[in-house]
Every structure is written in C-alpha cells, then in structure tokens.
Amino acid sequence: DSGVTQTPKHLITATGQRVTLRCSPRSGDLSVYWYQQSLDQGLQFLIQYYNGEERAKGNILERFSAQQFPDLHSELNLSSLELGDSALYFCASSVGLAGAHHEQYFGPGTRLTVT
C-alpha cells in the first residue's frame, strides 16, 4: 500500500459525458501527479500540482483539467469523453516539488471505460 488513494476504482460512462477522478496523496506529500496509461500510448504524464498550484503540464488534452485543493487532494476532470479516453488513470504523490530524490508513490489507479 503506497498511501495514495484513488476513487473510484472503476468508472464506465458514455461518450460525450464528463467524469471526475479523485486522488488523496500520502500524508505530508505536497506534489500530486496525474498519469494516463492506455494500451497504445503506455504511461504518459498529464499534469502536476504542488501545494495547490499547477507546476507542469504534459500531453494533457484541453478537454481535461485538474486542480489541487487546500487539503491537498486532487481531482482530474475529463469532459466530452471519447472512446480513446478509455484508460487507466494513475495519481502519484511526492514530498516536494523537485529534486532527484523525491520518488513518486503511485495510487492503485482508476480504470475508465468509455462506451
């Protein structure tokens, strides 16, 4: 158990819909990262937040957005869903903003299926 929790575990929804994925980081971790893992693209970095502020963006679609709240939990919002958005979405957390020694701890993921 990494200490990172994600809800829900599974989510099935239809194309065009909007969903929210939730992540609670490990106690004391200020950084939250979101990753997407699909069969054809592998594990891809989406976005990072540190203490409530966006710090880095990867290949995140404009239809996707995220935020980190004062209690440090984070939400990833996916809208106008397409079949290709079906994937595993992982949240990870780390202690600090940067630095080579801040390993990331991953949650169990949310499996999103768009039908």
Add this chain to the structure above:
Amino acid sequence: DAKTTQPTSMDCAEGRAANLPCNHSTISGNEYVYWYRQIHSQGPQYIIHGLKNNETNEMASLIITEDRKSSTLILPHATLRDTAVYYCIVRVSIPSYTGTASKLTFGTGTRLQVTL
C-alpha cells in the same frame, strides 16, 4: 530528454538473480537513473535510483557503468511476485512557473517473467 532502451522481455527462474539491462547513452551529467516496476495494472512502484555510484537497497541493486551510458538492475533472488514490467527512467527536470518540476517519462519497459 535522455531516452532509454530496454529488452522487451526476459525470463528468470525463481531463486536466481534477475539482471535487467538498460541503455541510456544520451544521459546528461546531472540526470539520475530511476527504476520502477508495475505489477499487472497496479500503480508503478519505485525500486531504486542512482547517479553514478552503485546503489543497493532492500529490493534491488543498481549497477551503473563508469561512462553512465548503461545500467543494470539486479534482483538478487527473484520470486514469482517479482513478475512485472520494469521501467528504466532517466529523471528529467522541466521548468515551471516558479521553479523546476519533475516528471517521469516511462518507456515500454522490460516484461520480466519469473518461473518455477
């Protein structure tokens, strides 16, 4: 970003050492080598990291060549529970608004199968 090259798959007998190679010939002097593994769609798990010296922890050992162009992750006594995809990652730092942030860039990894 320094890219990594790993074999697609490897087999190892239970109880034997598993040696997983990784090439990172374009690594920069201040970039670290990280290893993570992912067991069957679970979240990736941190294993070990290093800069230029060999490193060991309770999970594994990391051997980095002197020129830092390649490394080997060693699981000294592999068990069935070590069956997973192992990712070798060179840590990058990307600039953000008020400092540096750090992402993990995952490649395709090595699928290690440990057998009886």
